[in-house]
Every structure is written in C-alpha cells, then in structure tokens.
Amino acid sequence: MPIAVDIDVMLARRKMSVGELAERVGITPANLAVLKNGRAKAVRFATLAALCEVLDCQPGDLLRWEAEDDAAPEAAALRHPL
Template sequence: MPIVVDIDVMLAKRKMSVGDLADRVGITPANLAVLKNGRAKAVRFTTLAALCDVLECQPGDLLRWEAKDSADG
C-alpha cells in the first residue's frame, strides 16, 4: 500500500508505549497494532485527531505517501 503509517517514529520520539497510546486515544491495543503495522484499510478522522492530540503532532507526521515502485507493475 502506498500509504505508510509512521506511528512507531512518533512513539519513539515521545517515549511512549503502544499500550499507553491506545489507552490515551481510546482504542484497543490490537486495533492500534493493525494501524501501526500498515494493515488497516481505513482510519476514522476522530481516531487520527486523537492520535495527533496525544502525540502532539500533525497528521502528516503519522501518515505519508510512498510512490509505488515501477518494477511492481
């Protein structure tokens, strides 16, 4: 998928655990793991806003677009 989720980067910068982030955002650690590992098909804006609020960042700090490699066809 060309959208990459960089939650790990922000967690490391904030010295925060996945469990703590999940608790503070109000989602399950399993759902956060799905998002963090790039397996999510969608994310609610309310969840994205909560992540940004807790991590004190912008949506662009968590999500980025990566061009598909032309060799992938």
C-alpha cells in the same frame, strides 16, 4: 500499499508505549497494532485527530505517501488518468 504509517517513529520520539497510546486515544491495543503495522484499510478522522492530540503532532507526521513500483507506469496511468 502506498501509504506508510509512522506511528512507531512518533512513539519513540515521545517515549510512549503502544499500550499507553491506545489507552489515551481510546482504542484497543490490537486495533492500534493493525494501524501501526500498516494493515488498516481505513482510519476514522476522529481516531487520527485523537492520535495527533495525544502525540502532539500533525497527520503528516503519522502518515505519508510512498510511490508504488515504477515497473508498470502504464498501469499507474490507467488508475490515475488525470
């Protein structure tokens, strides 16, 4: 998936555990783990806002785009014609 999740980086910078973050954000540790490990298919803006508030960061500190494999540029052009 081209979106990478850097929650681990922010947790380390803030010296905070996953359990503490989950409790302060108001989500289960299991759901936070799904997001943290890049297995989530979506994230609510309210959850993203709560993560940013608790971690004192911007959404771009938690999520970043990574280019997909350049092995098939024609396929990429078909997916993104503009």
